[in-house]
Amino acid sequence: MAKAIVIGAGFGGIASALRLRRKGYDVTLIDKQDQLGGRAYQYRRETPLGTFVHDAGPTVITAKFLFDELFTMFGKRREDYVEFRDIYPWYRIQFADGSTFDYGGTLEQFEAQIAKFEPRDVEGFRRYLKHSKKIFDVGFTELGDQPFDKFTTMLKCAPALLRLQNYKTVYGMARKYITSEKLRRVFSFQPLLVGGNPFNTTSIYSLIFYLVHQPLLFGLVRRLAETAGTSLLVTSRQTLGMPEEFEFPLGPLDESEGAALFEDRARRARPELAVSEESLRALSRRLGGMPLALELAAARAGVQGLAQIEAAGWTAERDFGEALGIPKRQRSLDAVLRESLAMLPEDVRKTFFGLGAFRNGFDAEAALAVADAGPAKLDTLRRWSLILPTEDGDGSLRFRMPEPLRDVAGLGAARIHAHYFADLQKRKP
Ligand SMILES: Cc1cc2nc3c(=O)[nH]c(=O)nc-3n(C[C@H](O)[C@H](O)[C@H](O)COP(=O)(O)OP(=O)(O)OC[C@H]3O[C@@H](n4cnc5c(N)ncnc54)[C@H](O)[C@@H]3O)c2cc1C
Numbered sequence: 001m002a003k004a005i006v007i008g009a010g011f012g013g014i015a016s017a018l019r020l021r022r023k024g025y026d027v028t029l030i031d032k033q034d035q036l037g038g039r040a041y042q043y044r045r046e047t048p049l050g051t052f053v054h055d056a057g058p059t060v061i062t063a064k065f066l067f068d069e070l071f072t073m074f075g076k077r078r079e080d081y082v083e084f085r086d087i088y089p090w091y092r093i094q095f096a097d098g099s100t101f102d103y104g105g106t107l108e109q110f111e112a113q114i115a116k117f118e119p120r121d122v123e124g125f126r127r128y129l130k131h132s133k134k135i136f137d138v139g140f141t142e143l144g145d146q147p148f149d150k151f152t153t154m155l156k157c158a159p160a161l162l163r164l165q166n167y168k169t170v171y172g173m174a175r176k177y178i179t180s181e182k183l184r185r186v187f188s189f190q191p192l193l194v195g196g197n198p199f200n201t202t203s204i205y206s207l208i209f210y211l212v213h214q215p216l217l218f219g220l221v222r223r224l225a226e227t228a229g230t231s232l233l234v235t236s237r238q239t240l241g242m243p244e245e246f247e248f249p250l251g252p253l254d255e256s257e258g259a260a261l262f263e264d265r266a267r268r269a270r271p272e273l274a275v276s277e278e279s280l281r282a283l284s285r286r287l288g289g290m291p292l293a294l295e296l297a298a299a300r301a302g303v304q305g306l307a308q309i310e311a312a313g314w315t316a317e318r319d320f321g322e323a324l325g326i327p328k329r330q331r332s333l334d335a336v337l338r339e340s341l342a343m344l345p346e347d348v349r350k351t352f353f354g355l356g357a358f359r360n361g362f363d364a365e366a367a368l369a370v371a372d373a374g375p376a377k378l379d380t381l382r383r384w385s386l387i388l389p390t391e392d393g394d395g396s397l398r399f400r401m402p403e404p405l406r407d408v409a410g411l412g413a414a415r416i417h418a419h420y421f422a423d424l425q426k427r428k429p
Pocket of ligand 1: 012058
């Protein structure tokens with residue numbers, strides 16, 4: 001087994017060690033301190049008055065999902081080991097003149113604190129929040145896992161970062177939106193926590209502002225909707241774990257619904273379409289009752305017969321669908337699925353590929369044996385609608401993967417297989 005040594009057992013070191021372990025390395029984690037945690041070290045002092053405990057560093061979990069991911073990698077659930085609690089305030093900022101700012105809580109609580117100092121800054125705070133989302137979208141979502149070891153990578157990102165005014169400092173960004181000097185300090189001191197100086201740390205660090213305040217932005221959207229007397233129905237590809245969320249899984253269409261949808265859409269492409277109800281139902285079955293798969297298939301009816309459509313397979317890149325108004329990024333089932341799969345941790349993706357081996361569904365035991373799919377991975381795949389739970393007659397739960405997804409999973413497994421042998425070939429002397 002290949003060996004790896006990680007020096008430093010802070011959050012960064014622990015996370016690296018776990019990821020290497022998951023990749024099959026024999027890992028040794030070294031630290032000069034006598035405890036894990038790095039800046040999250042906990043100091044204890046025994047005194048005649050009792051034991052005093054001091055938390056050295058972090059108090060606010062800014063990216064919960066990064067912790068969850070580490071547990072999921074090993075088929076565990078973070079909740080079974082560590083509890084994250086909502087607290088208010090996260091911290092109290094005390095100014096020399098005795099005034100205080102209670103940091104944290106809901107949008108309303110934040111705005112009430114801001115208004116105590118300068119009511120006009122409430123609006124600036126909302127604009128700052130929106131700007132930090134843009135920084136977050138580039139700095140975290142797009143670049144968060146990019147290694148900046150090559151000049152060319154940095155060069156590629158430069159235009160986007162410039163547009164977001166990365167030449168401004170964190171303090172400079174706060175000054176742009178906030179007028180009160182005290183509030184500027186409230187919204188810019190955070191780089192101090194990682195040893196940075198707010199007066200010279202690039203404003204890209206303001207992405208932390210969005211990361212921490214994400215729920216507030218949802219609050220802002222909700223308030224805008226309420227003010228306009230509008231109800232918002234927001235749907236998402238996967239559950240987000242928000243308190244406002246209500247899970248309502250949309251199952252596949254049954255055979256006759258699927259057949260009707262296909263026929264309706266196909267007639268738009270070829271009004272004279274004449275096919276038997278039975279073959280339509282068979283196609284709907286073959287496509288697992290997935291509305292998008294049926295629509296994409298129907299889009300091709302103008303130039304292909306049912307037999308050709310069915311024989312074509314569902315994973316090839318193609319560009320039908322414009323006539324039916326299907327957005328470009330959804331015109332290939334393969335592309336849509338690849339977009340979803342790219343957002344999953346690598347090991348969950350591999351599990352998905354492995355589960356594609358089951359033709360007639362599977363139970364938890366078989367999933368674990370064949371594809372290393374423990375309960376946490378199954379739950380992730382279920383939340384992404386990549387597998388569908390079905391109640392068995394005897395009260396136990398089974399899962400199945402719709403047919404088109406199985407095709408994609410098969411292709412994914414074939415890609416891993418091909419990469420493995422290509423690598424092996426390269427390593428041969
Ligand atoms: C007061 C404070 C509050 C903070 N609050 C938050 C917060 O609320 N939310 C948040 O997300 N972040 C917060 N942070 C930031 C967060 O704590 C750090 O970003 C994070 O802990 C850094 O982890 P790390 O693994 O990169 O580094 P570190 O935690 O610094 O770990 C480095 C480790 O390397 C070890 N080491 C160094 N040199 C050697 C060597 N030569 N040999 C062996 N071992 C070595 C050190 O002993 C240390 O254990 C806060 C930080 C501070 C200081």
